Amino acid sequence: MNKIPIGISSCLLGNKVRYDGQHKHEPYLSGTLGEFFEYTPVCPEVQCGLSIPREAMRLVGSVENPRLVTIKSGIDYTDQMKKWGEEILGFLADKKLCGFIFKAKSPSSGMERIKIYPEKGGTPQKNGRGIFAAMYMERFPLIPVEDEGRLHDPLLRENFIERVFAYRRWQEMTETGHTVHGLLQFHAAHKLLLMAHSNVHYRDCGKIAASATKANLQGVSSTYFNTFMEGMKKPATVSKNCNVLQHILGYFKKNLTSEDKAESLELIDNYKKELIPLIVPVTLMNHYVRKYDEKYLKEQYYLHPHPMELKLRNHA
Numbered sequence: 001m002n003k004i005p006i007g008i009s010s011c012l013l014g015n016k017v018r019y020d021g022q023h024k025h026e027p028y029l030s031g032t033l034g035e036f037f038e039y040t041p042v043c044p045e046v047q048c049g050l051s052i053p054r055e056a057m058r059l060v061g062s063v064e065n066p067r068l069v070t071i072k073s074g075i076d077y078t079d080q081m082k083k084w085g086e087e088i089l090g091f092l093a094d095k096k097l098c099g100f101i102f103k104a105k106s107p108s109s110g111m112e113r114i115k116i117y118p119e120k121g122g123t124p125q126k127n128g129r130g131i132f133a134a135m136y137m138e139r140f141p142l143i144p145v146e147d148e149g150r151l152h153d154p155l156l157r158e159n160f161i162e163r164v165f166a167y168r169r170w171q172e173m174t175e176t177g178h179t180v181h182g183l184l185q186f187h188a189a190h191k192l193l194l195m196a197h198s199n200v201h202y203r204d205c206g207k208i209a210a211s212a213t214k215a216n217l218q219g220v221s222s223t224y225f226n227t228f229m230e231g232m233k234k235p236a237t238v239s240k241n242c243n244v245l246q247h248i249l250g251y252f253k254k255n256l257t258s259e260d261k262a263e264s265l266e267l268i269d270n271y272k273k274e275l276i277p278l279i280v281p282v283t284l285m286n287h288y289v290r291k292y293d294e295k296y297l298k299e300q301y302y303l304h305p306h307p308m309e310l311k312l313r314n315h316a
Contacts, residue, residue: 004165014030049080060117108132166229184209191206194228204227
C-alpha cells in the first residue's frame with residue numbers, strides 16, 4: 001500500500017529543532033507508524049524564522065487572544081508566526097494530509113491544555129492551544145489530530161489511527177469515484193465501523209447517504225463526511241464493540257452449530273469482561289466470513305480497519 005501522508009512536529013522524528021537545540025524523538029512514530037505513514041515534518045518556531053537554540057516561549061493573555069512571548073525578554077512573536085502560518089497552511093493543503101501529530105505542551109504546536117499565563121502574573125490556565133496548532137485545526141477541522149503524549153494511551157492511539165485510515169479511504173473515493181454510487185459504497189463498507197463508535201451518527205449517516213442524487217452530491221457528501229468524522233471521533237467502547245460482534249454473529253445463524261455459536265458467545269462475553277483483547281473475537285468472525293463466504297461482511301472495514309502489524313486491537 002502507498003504510505004499515508006501525515007503532518008508531524010519535527011522534533012518527534014528526532015530533528016534537533018527545539019529551543020534548547022535538542023529533540024523529542026518518539027521511536028514508535030518514526031519506526032512502527034513510519035512503515036505506513038509518510039511524514040511532513042513541521043517546526044513552527046524554526047520555520048517562522050527563529051534560531052536554534054533560542055529563548056523559551058510561552059502563551060500569555062487569554063484563550064480568545066493568546067500571545068506567543070519569550071519568557072525572559074518578553075519579545076512577542078505571535079504576528080511573525082501567524083504570518084508564516086498562513087503561508088504554510090497553503091503548502092500543507094497541497095500535501096493532502098490525512099492527519100497531524102502535534103508536540104504536546106508546546107506553545108506553538110500543542111493541540112490542547114496548553115498553559116496560558118495572565119499578562120499581569122498569577123496562576124496559568126491549562127485551556128489553550130499552540131498558535132500554529134490552533135490555526136491548523138481551524139483550517140482543517142475534519143483532519144484527525146493528536147499529540148504524542150495522548151498516543152501513549154492504547155484507546156486514543158487506536159481511535160486516531162482508525163480515523164486516519166478512514167479519512168484516507170474517503171480521500172481516495174472522492175478522487176477516483178466521487179459518484180452517488182461511490183458515496184453509497186463508502187457508507188455500506190463503513191456501517192459496522194461507524195456503529196462501533198456511535199449509533200446516532202451511524203443512523204444519521206445512513207439517512208444522509210440515502211438522500212444523495214447526482215444534482216446534490218457535493219452538498220450531501222460534505223454533510224455526510226462531517227457527520228461521519230464526528231461519529232468516528234467518539235470512542236469505540238467495549239459495550240459498542242460487543243453489540244457489533246453480536247450483530248456480525250447474526251449473519252451466521254444458519255451456518256453455525258450450537259457448539260460454534262456457544263464458543264463465539266463465550267469469546268464475546270470474555271471480551272466484555274475484559275479478559276481477552278478485541279482481536280480474539282474479531283479473528284473468529286473473520287474466520288467465519290472466509291469459511292462461509294459472507295460477501296457483505298467481507299466488505300466491512302470494521303473487521304480490518306488498519307494493518308494487523310500495528311496490533312491496535314491486541315490490548316485487553
